[in-house]
Amino acid sequence: MKELIEAAKQAREMAYVPYSKFRVGAAVLTKDGEIIRGCNVENASYGLTNCAERTALFKAISEGYREFAGIAVIADTEGPVSPCGACRQVMVELCPPDMKVFLSNLKGAIQETTVADLLPGAFQKGDLDAQG
Numbered sequence: 839m840k841e842l843i844e845a846a847k848q849a850r851e852m853a854y855v856p857y858s859k860f861r862v863g864a865a866v867l868t869k870d871g872e873i874i875r876g877c878n879v880e881n882a883s884y885g886l887t888n889c890a891e892r893t894a895l896f897k898a899i900s901e902g903y904r905e906f907a908g909i910a911v912i913a914d915t916e917g918p919v920s921p922c923g924a925c926r927q928v929m930v931e932l933c934p935p936d937m938k939v940f941l942s943n944l945k946g947a948i949q950e951t952t953v954a955d956l957l958p959g960a961f962q963k964g965d966l967d968a969q970g
């Protein structure tokens with residue numbers, strides 16, 4: 839857990855945040871023990887911003903990883919950083935429901951939660967099957 843949070847902290851340094859100046863870092867642990875980092879990447883067209891969590895997960899997927907064992911997220915927030923709805927939905931898509939999510943901040947707060955707890959009642963793969 840400490841190593842994953844440390845990797846997220848390193849990723850945070852890479853954040854491209856000319857608009858919000860709000861740096862976020864994430865690190866995903868693959869089932870075979872690799873750590874993939876991600877930072878937030880903003881855009882002058884603000885809505886195109888990619889959060890740190892999605893950057894890390896999309897990087898991992900695009901490198902061929904398909905099974906994940908944990909993710910850590912860190913920002914300079916008062917309490918543990920709270921992932922946005924888009925990132926929660928992407929975690930539901932790509933990670934097991936009971937996978938651990940470590941939400942942290944620069945002061946050392948750590949909240950341990952799971953993918954399922956972050957997005958109860960999520961729309962997911964199986965919901966598409968009902969269509970005739």
Ligand SMILES: O=c1ccn([C@H]2C[C@H](O)[C@@H](CO)O2)c(=O)[nH]1
Binds near residue numbers: 877878887888891920
């Ligand atoms: O969990 C979060 C919350 C926010 N952001 C980014 C998006 C944007 O660049 C900035 C301010 O919303 O923080 C993340 O990357 N992850």
Ligand SMILES: [Zn+2]
Binds near residue numbers: 925
């Ligand atoms: Zn997000």
